Structures are given as structure tokens and as C-alpha cells.
Amino acid sequence: MNIANSVLLTDLYQLTMLQTYHAERMQETAVFELFARRLPPERGFLLAAGLEPALNWLENLHFTAGELDWLAGCGRFSPEFLASLAGFRFTGAVHALPEGTAFFADEPILRITAPLPQAQLVESRLINLIHFQTLVATKAARCVLAAPGKLLVDFGMRRAHGAEAALLAARATYVAGFAGTATVLAGMHFGIPLFGTMAHSLVQAHDREEDAFLHFAAAQPGNVTLLLDTYDTEAAARKLVELAPGFQARGIAVRGVRLDSGDIGEHARRVRRILDDGDLRQVTVFGSGDLDEHRIGELLASGAPFDGFGIGTRLDVSTDAPTLDMVYKLQEYAGKPRRKRSEGKATWPGRKQVYRRIVDGAFADDCLGLEDHPRPGEPLLIPVMENGRRLQPPTPLAAIRDRVRAQLAALPPALRANRTTPPYPVHIAPELRELTDRLDREPH
């Protein structure tokens, strides 16, 4: 079973609500918007990611015969309703921020306009796909901002939350500006460049560390990064210096070394000196081990001579902020704006647009307004799907990377510095406030 494409990867209430809509013939056009209610305290901006996988999912959405049979066996659903699902397809429209766009609290990053049952059913998986990729792309962008010019590689597969998280984290970190990933399947699936070094187990399986270095280097002579910290980091660096002439004679070029334990900043300084003194100036120093944007910032600020970093668990899980308060809310049904008024969770109603003012190439402020009441600035939401079909072919990852680079460069400097600062200004358009007040005066 390919769980990633199954329409049953959803919450039960979506199906019971669809049965209600079917019974009551509630098939008019609904408008839902996906947005973050607030940013985690540790985040000054978010980076929209995951649109292409979401559009791909929408285009292929259907119930298989096996799924319909299983639903029939549940005893929860009427035969007429289940029969209606056999022909279910997503035929709606999608507006979205292009992948790689920076955004802020309350700003829709995706809008679905479709018959109510379709727009309802897609809620759970759309959030699931876009929440995670946005989370990880944002974390990755912070690492990129902390390490300008350094080679950053996603090492997070093993502690990412499951298979799809590992694969999509590789994609999200790559679009955010990473050089690549260690996750092989992401190379096959998305064409993302692959990077890898060696593990402690290879060293341990040899009786002598020198033999491990020699065998590993001989088996991939063009692509050698040696791991130095299995027993004694500096001793291993000196072994490499001793092995170097022999490597050279055999045409083996050691490209780099990896440091993974202890005070890696201090080790980097000592190892760099040993390598330089041993005439191995071209060998790069690569750090790993519980890294994130803060630790990398500290290491670089202290002058530790790193050329790159492998960032794993804290990246793929976004450990300091592992979730976003991202929701998908009904904003209009049957031509009428709708508002949820739950305490602490009220929404801005209607079809909205984000208008961003850019001054001297930098983001000045945003205005959350209504689509049909333009405000100054660039409207960020654009149509990407109509009648259930993409309007453009999938955006190449390289183009998304270019967009991210430009977006990060245009962020206010405090946000680029990964500092906690007063939030970026997002104004609410007066028309939107008026609409909200009007809806609040109506009875329910």
C-alpha cells in the first residue's frame, strides 16, 4: 500500500462530514485557507514549502476499489454516499504562495476553492504535507543564514519521524539552500545532490584505524571524507598526515575530514593545524553532531575553521519548534464569508490576499486584506491550479532555491540574524476589519 497517496490518510470526521454534506446536498463552493495562527517564539519568519507535493497529491486524489470496500465494511456509511465517492476527484482551484516565499502569522499560504465536500476532505493531508515541509524549510533557512558560504548537508534521515518525513526533509532543506542530503532516496526521487562520509562502525570493524582509512579511501578514491573521532581525534588527524603520501601515490585524494564528538570547535582548530603542518591545506574540515543554527553560529563566531556541517536530528525534527500552529479554515461558503469565533482561535473571514510592500529591495510590511479590495504592495497569492489541474508544470527545485535566496536577502536584518525581535509588521486592511465586525453582529 502506498500510504502517501491514499485518500484514507485523513481524519474520520472528514468522511462523516462528507456524508452529512451528501445527505443535505451541500455542494456549493467553499473557500478554505491554510495559515499559521501564530509563529513559535523561536521563529521570526516562516518559509512556505511543500506546494508541489501537495498539488501532485490533489491531482491524483481518488478512492480505490479496495478503500471503498473497506469503508463499506465499517458500517458507518450509507451505500448512496459510498457510491458517490467512487467518482470523487478534486476539481477545484488553488491559490498559493510560490514555494520558498517568506510569510508571517495569519497570512494564507494556500487557498482552496472547490465544492464543499472536496475542499473539506483535503484538509488533514494538506496540513500534514505543508506543515512539515514549511517547518523544516524554515529551520534549514535559519541554518543557511547562520553559516553563509558553508557547505550544509542534511544528515537527519535516521531520526526524522518516519519515511516520508526523511524524504521530504531532504527536499525542504535543499530548497532552503542546503547543498544536499545524505538520504539516498532523495537523490533518486528529487535529483538532490548526495553527500556522505563514513561511520564509526567502519573504523571499529578494523583492528587498526589506519587500515579503515586506507580501505575506505581505496574503495572510493575520488570521494573521500574520513571520520576522525572514533578513538582520538588529533591522533587520527596525524595518522592521515602519515598516510597522505601513500594515498597520493595511489591516486587517492582525501577531500575532507569529519569531527563528530567532544568540543568540535577546539578539535577543528587543532586538526586544521595538524593538516596544515602536514601539507594538507586542501583537506576540508566538516562538523557534525547535535548541530543547529545556534551551535553553528557559536562555532563560526569563535573562529572555528569549519568548511561545512552535517546537520541532522535538530534540523529534520525542528527540535526547538517541532510544530507550527498551522490550520485550514472555512472562510466562505455559498458566496457568503464565514468566521470561526472560538475563544483564542477566531479567524479573519473572506477570500484574502497578502499585499507586501517592498522598499529598496527589502520587505517593508505586509497587509492582510481582501482579494477584491487591493492594497498597496505586491499580491503574494497566485493561482496555481484550476479545475483540479496544475496551471504550470512543476517548478524546478533550482528555481525554488533561487527564490529562497532572494527572499532571505530581502528580510529585515534582525530576522536574517535569527534573533528574537519584535514581529515583522502585518497590518489588517480596514475592509477586512469591517467585514469581520459585520459577521460578528449576525446571529448563529
Next chain:
Amino acid sequence: MNIANSVLLTDLYQLTMLQTYHAERMQETAVFELFARRLPPERGFLLAAGLEPALNWLENLHFTAGELDWLAGCGRFSPEFLASLAGFRFTGAVHALPEGTAFFADEPILRITAPLPQAQLVESRLINLIHFQTLVATKAARCVLAAPGKLLVDFGMRRAHGAEAALLAARATYVAGFAGTATVLAGMHFGIPLFGTMAHSLVQAHDREEDAFLHFAAAQPGNVTLLLDTYDTEAAARKLVELAPGFQARGIAVRGVRLDSGDIGEHARRVRRILDDGDLRQVTVFGSGDLDEHRIGELLASGAPFDGFGIGTRLDVSTDAPTLDMVYKLQEYAGKPRRKRSEGKATWPGRKQVYRRIVDGAFADDCLGLEDHPRPGEPLLIPVMENGRRLQPPTPLAAIRDRVRAQLAALPPALRANRTTPPYPVHIAPELRELTDRLDREPH
């Protein structure tokens, strides 16, 4: 592509190390153990989960023709090495803690005994599968301990990290003692009971809240839980009381109400009173919204009259501790114990066993020892796979649930209370210390 079964869901270095092992004919038996180096400060115990999906993955592990073609196109691997992968299967042995066993830092929960390349290659995905399920089962067990006798349901699919995380979180929370999940695919895939209520959007799509209640109830008359907080929670409860006689006349039994925003403890008290005064004593009160074991503990301690809870994001992501320091380390190769000595990351070498002493039905202490030097207590690791085949059919989820119930009952009381306490005693056997000291005196 079914990403969950792909052998290429691994780190690049596994393949480059395999190429080294192939070139050097290093095919002797390796022993790797999977364990948590330390527990997060927020956890007093962990609950082993994910074994069955891991065994299933091991049994089916192979390279497809398409994967081998793609690897050949990478230019990193020799034709001889790639040819050797065509027949790759996992033919090793697995020892493991039964799913649902409580365990502590440094204790192996899985041991792989196999030719070095096989034992090496499986590292990344084994951690990926077992780390996540153990993480979530542990979080779920804490919720179960905080809410004895309450109906707990996994609501986390939308903000779980991707498709597989959502599906496996439903499984992990169910084995830990949850009543079920909202994730439909987990019902189909694992036979887990499904629960669901309704969403705010259904209420919003109606002009009058009463109509939403009526239509939803009429569409699934045997299975109605109404969401009360879209506009005004107590007003909605009073509407339900007014609607009740009409429901009854039509054969509709409202089973429960859900509260999702504001001070849900206070709302629960008020709503309970409204329902009781309205002769709806049988209607249960269900809470949701940013819940975890701490918030549930507070709500119940305050006397809030909840019958159950839907727990979502903080459960499926284990928000307060979203990762474990779980690793997979070489402990023996070619009959010789091996030790990683990296600073702060040194391992206990050799084939180990966990011996647990149980006194008066409660866990007294554990001893981490060597397999061939038994210590007092029950040995916890048992053989589950030989020659790449399971020794028993998959354990039914009901049996794992029974085991969890017994394990939680046998935990020291402070651990059962979800309090931060001195760690559970895990002693190191003297034979293991001696082996370690001996290895440390050897040169590398």
C-alpha cells in the same frame, strides 16, 4: 514508489561503506545494538515500540532493478559491487525487547547479528522506524498514566511529520493504551478502532448552528459527537438541550460533546451542568486542543468532568521531547568485541543482555550485562528472527496492549506519576566493566 519499503531510504555512507566491505571481503559476523544513550530530562522511562514494522521491513529488504540502475548511473559505485547487491537479502538474526517493554538508558532494545554489510546497511532505517514509534508510544503511555479510565483518542495526523509518521503514531498510541485514532488509514491498515467528531467548518457552512447539529446527527444517527465551541460553548450546549427531544423522536442518540477552545476545564463544568439540568446525563464530555499529559493531569486534578480526550499534535510529535538520543552501534566483529570511545559517546562493548529484577510484581532494578554471563533477574532480549525470518507470527496489537498495561503497572510509582525523579537503577555488570577496560588498553 513505495518509499517506506525502499532500501534506498538510507544514508549514502551505508552504501559507500558497503563498497569498502565488498572490496576488502569483510563479510564476517557483526553484532550491532540499538539503544538510547540517555533519556530526555522529561522522561523517566521509554516504551519499546515499532518492532513488528521493523521485522516486516527486514524480511522484505532488497534492491529493485530500478534502484540498481539508478545507483549505476550515480558513478559512485563499481559494477562488481552493484552486481553483488542484486542478490542482497537480510539473512541475519534479531534479538529484541518485546514491543511494549519499558526500558532505560544504555539498554539495547534490538540486536542485529549478521554479515557486516547486512548489519551495516539496515542502520538508518531501523533507527528511523524504532526511534519514532518508541518516542510516540512513550508519550502516549504518559497520557494513559495521567488519565486513568478515560477514553483517549489520537487526533494527531494533520501535524504529524508526514504520512508514515501519522500512520505509525496511530499504531504506537494504540499499543500504549489509547482507545483508538481518528486516522482512517490506521483503521484499514492495522484494524485500530476509529473515533471522530465534527469540525468547525461544518458548523460555519450552515447559517444556523442548530441546523449543523441536526444535519450532522441525522447523517450518522448512531454515532454523534457534537462540537460546541464554534461561536459560544454554553449557548451551543443549551441548543443541544433544546434539540434533544426532537433527536429522540427521530431515533438519534447524541453520544457526546467536544470542547476545543478557551478554558476547557471551566467550560466542561458549565456544559456538564447544562446537560445534566437538561436531562442529558448520558451525554459525555470530550476535550481537545493542545493537550498533553501535563494539561490533562491538571484538568482532571481540578475536577473538570471530562470523559475523554482527543490528543493531537503534542502527542504525535512528542513536542516536549521530539527526539531520543537513539543509536545503533557495532559491539562485536569477527568474534571480537568492539568499542567506540568518542568523547561523550563511548559505548559498552560486546553482546549484551538486560537482566531485570522484579520484586513483589514491581521493577526493582536492571543490570546491563553480557549475554554469556547471566546475572540475577529476567533476561529481556529474546530471539525474534533467525536467518532473516521471523520466529513467530506478528504479535497481535491486543497482546502488545496487554504487555504495556502490565509494564506500566510494574513501574516504580514515581515513574508512573510522570514526575521527574532520580533515574531508575540500571547497574553495569562487573564482567562488562572488565571487558571495557581490557578493550581500552588495546591500541587502534
